[in-house]
Structure formats: C-alpha cells, structure tokens
Amino acid sequence: xxxxxxxxxxxxxNEASNYDSKFQKTIQQLTEAILERLDFIGVDWVADEEDGxxxxxxxxxxxxxxxxxxxxxxxxxxxxLAPYTxxxxxxxxxxxxxxxxxxxxxxxxxxxDEMHAVVGDVTVPEDPSPAALSAPRFFNFDxxxxxxxxxxxxxxxLAAKRLVERLRPGxxxxxxxxxxxxxxxxxxxxxxxxxxxxxxxxxxxGHGGDKDEGKDKAFHNAAHTxxxxxxxxxxxxxxxxAAGAGxxxxxxxxxxxxxxxxxxxKDGSKRRVxxxxxxxx
Ligand SMILES: C[S@@+](CC[C@H](N)C(=O)[O-])C[C@H]1O[C@@H](n2cnc3c(N)ncnc32)[C@H](O)[C@@H]1O
Numbered sequence: 289x290x291x292x293x294x295x296x297x298x299x300x301x302n303e304a305s306n307y308d309s310k311f312q313k314t315i316q317q318l319t320e321a322i323l324e325r326l327d328f329i330g331v332d333w334v335a336d337e338e339d340g341x342x343x344x345x346x347x348x349x350x351x352x353x354x355x356x357x358x359x360x361x362x363x364x365x366x367x368x369l370a371p372y373t374x375x376x377x378x379x380x381x382x383x384x385x386x387x388x389x390x391x392x393x394x395x396x397x398x399x400x401d402e403m404h405a406v407v408g409d410v411t412v413p414e415d416p417s418p419a420a421l422s423a424p425r426f427f428n429f430d431x432x433x434x435x436x437x438x439x440x441x442x443x444x445x446l447a448a449k450r451l452v453e454r455l456r457p458g459x460x461x462x463x464x465x466x467x468x469x470x471x472x473x474x475x476x477x478x479x480x481x482x483x484x485x486x487x488x489x490x491x492x493x494g495h496g497g498d499k500d501e502g503k504d505k506a507f508h509n510a511a512h513t514x515x516x517x518x519x520x521x522x523x524x525x526x527x528x529x530a531a532g533a534g535x536x537x538x539x540x541x542x543x544x545x546x547x548x549x550x551x552x553x554k555d556g557s558k559r560r561v562x563x564x565x566x567x568x569x
Pocket of ligand 1: 293296297300358359360361362363364365379380381382385408409410411434435436437440441
C-alpha cells in the first residue's frame, strides 16, 4: 500500500467514530449544496413518482439508478443522493469509515442491496482490478461520486480513470473537492509540510483535543494524508478528459461558505468547494 494510502487508512480509522458529529455543520452545508445541483449533475435520477410504487416483479422501481460512492467515508454523498437512486455502493480504504457507513445505513432501515460499503482501493497502479471489487455489483454504475477524497490520493488522475472504468457508457463521474488554495499556515508559521507529500491543509480533520499541543499533532497527522492543495477548473477538465469522462464536462463552484475546521485556527476557515461532472462516452 502506498505510504499516503496507509496514512489515510490509519488517520480515518481514528476519526471514524467522531467524524459525523465533528463535521455536522459542514456535512449539512455540503448536502444542501449538492441537492440544489441535481440538474447540474445531470443524472437521470429516480423521480419521486417512481419511488415506492411496486412493480410487477415485486421491486419498487421501474428502473435502476446505481451510485458508486468512492472514498465514501461515513456516507455524506450516498446519504444526500440516496433518495434519487436505487442503490448506493460505498468503497473506502478505512475499515472504520466503512463500519460507520454501514451502521448508519442499517439504522436507517436500508438493506445491503440499497446501501452498503466495503473496504477497497482502486488507486493501486499495479492492481487495476482489485479482487475485493471484482463482483458485478462493483461495475456498470450510472454515477460514480467522489466527495472530498480526490486531494488525498497519490495519483488523482489514475483514480478518476479507474472510476470511469466502472461506469456504464453514458454514466456520470462527479467529483466534489476544494478549489486550488494556499496551504494553511500553522501557529508556528510553518505551512504544515514536513514530509514531502504532506500539505498543511488538514481541512476537516484538525482538532485533536482541547490542548494546543494535541491540536497541532492532529493537524500534522491530517496534513500528511493530503497530496494536493485543491484543483483548478482546467486541471479537472484535463483529468476528466484523460479519464474518458470529458463529454459534457462542467465545473461549478458551490460557494465559499463551507466551513472546515483545522488546527491552525480556533473557529475553522472557509474553503471554496467545487462540483465537477462529465460523462463516459
Ligand atoms: C475527507 S474524507 C471524505 C469522506 C466522504 N466522502 C465525505 O465526503 O464525508 C476522505 C476519505 O477518503 C478515504 N480515502 C483516502 N484514500 C483512499 C483510497 N486510496 N481509496 C479509497 N478511499 C480513500 C479516507 O479513508 C476517507 O474516508
């Protein structure tokens, strides 16, 4: 496993049980911003009138809309879009995050067929088709989403390509991430780098405890899970095109009001977030 992937796994395993409560406000803001952009995302979502009406074969939908939530974490993207889909399949490198994703789905009364996550990694260069993700359930998606995971990957363009491989023709790749930003300057004046790949960014994972020392340590750990200080529209366009999802590419900022707490300030900072979408030809 690449060093940055292992750092992510262990960091998010530690974060998993507190993630949803710690970032409740951010999750709510992002969920609302996503739901305002269902038309922009451009998937042929399941409409309200299709939902719940029993079909001849005993199913409750006339057609399927299947969503792959990669780097799903505790399930922000799945939960936002579940009402407009028939199946959400989560994949994440962290067992802890996957555990919370599945426990939440179960608590909501959803079956494994409706919403379930597994541990997996499609970003390993030498393993284009990981055994854990080889079943038909992990292919032919109508939409593949990636929420705030892209800047954590060693090779984001490779990740995009691997996700497009799992879309049906015409399926939509949707990426939510940060617009290019400066590294956050820590209290001691450093930008949180330190080990080459780590960028003092720790957007949403910074607070480790009440003491400054604990916060700095957590901030450092979080910073080392990050590989990119966000992405520009032209970078994303190039990545979508190279991945085979350049058709109908569109990029939209979701506003700068999304609050992310981190170790360098008491109250968190605001970060510009984008949604980028494109279709597999
Ligand atoms: C900031 S969290 C975002 C989680 C969720 N999508 C959300 O929007 O709340 C980033 C997630 O990426 C996952 N991750 C990092 N590297 C990964 C990889 N190579 N493959 C799969 N998941 C990865 C982490 O475990 C973590 O759950």
